Amino acid sequence: MSTAVKTEIQRLLAERRLRPQKKFGQNFLLDHNLLTVIADYATADDYVLEVGPGTGRLTEKLLATGAEVFAVEIDRGLAALLQDRLGDRANFQLLRGDILSGKNALNAEALATVAARRGAKKNLRCIANLPYSAGTPFIANLCAEPQPWQTAIFLLQYEVAERLFAAAGTDHYGGLAARAALAGKGQILRPVPPEVFYPRPAVKSALVKFDFFPAAERAQIDWQTLDILLAAIFQHRRKTLAKCLREKIPPAPLAAALAATDLTGNERGEDLSPDTLRRLSVAAAEFLK
DSSP: OHHHHHHHHHHHHHHTTOOOOGGGTOOEEOOHHHHHHHHTTOOTTEEEEEEOOTTSHHHHHHHHTTOEEEEEEOOHHHHHHHHHHHTTOTTEEEEESOSBSSSSOBOHHHHHHHHHHSOTTOEEEEEEEOOTTTHHHHHHHHHHOOSOEEEEEEEEEHHHHHHHTOOTTSTTOSHHHHHHHHHEEEEEEEEEOGGGEESOOSSOEEEEEEEEOOHHHHHTSOHHHHHHHHHHHHTTTTSBHHHHHTTTSOHHHHHHHHHHTTOOSOSBGGGSOHHHHHHHHHHTHHHHO
16 A cells, blocks of 8 residues: 555656655655544544645545645645645645744744634644654744644654653653643654655654643743743753853842742753743743843
8 A cells, every 4th residue: 555655656746847855854644544544633613724735645635524724835846736636625725835934933824824714613723744844843833823723633753742742850851842731732642653654754753632722821821931931941951940041030030030930940940840931931021031
């Protein structure tokens, strides 16, 4: 099955003189059963954002559920292929562009399209075989995105998935895990071996599920201030809080912020829970802008 699918993908690409682009992190999923498992998370009541649809094999399965699918594809050649193959579907829309606007923001046009088209009765989901090159910044930004996202189903590099769901005090814990824990709850559903992709990546992947907290709850977090705090702390993860933050915050306000969060300053950020980091960002917000 995988051999036949690989041959078909290669044919589609060759007809347009295309090939997988490493710079875009393109690895096309071959496994039909896994594609079905992923698509089964969508229903006719859903508005689905798909990032990096590639040749459209997952897209077709998502469309078959009756969901409205908004696909964002950075590769000009693949976007043209998708438009030719699926452009006549009433529940399909395509944006040719980068889902990211730099590392710290999502594509404003894509977000505006989601807001305008999803409809009041649509569940808002993101389902995608995420390009390796965009996975981490996309998820980090999606956590803070204020629209009412409900569920995300992603294929990710396994190492990114480990960092996404790492607990405080563990080696993989960092800013990404803290952001994710404040935005929702997730889990690794299964590991995915390299051989089910074309081209075959050098690392294994993971299928993950993430359930977002309500938009109103996520909107209460000052994500910009939190980001500054997380960057300062996890850039030097073995240093104490006091040492990490003393270049950002004057001594007296730093002492007050630590005290307000029931901290001494001798703790290391890697040992603090996401909520403690959030509370510290609130207490020190005036000096972290």
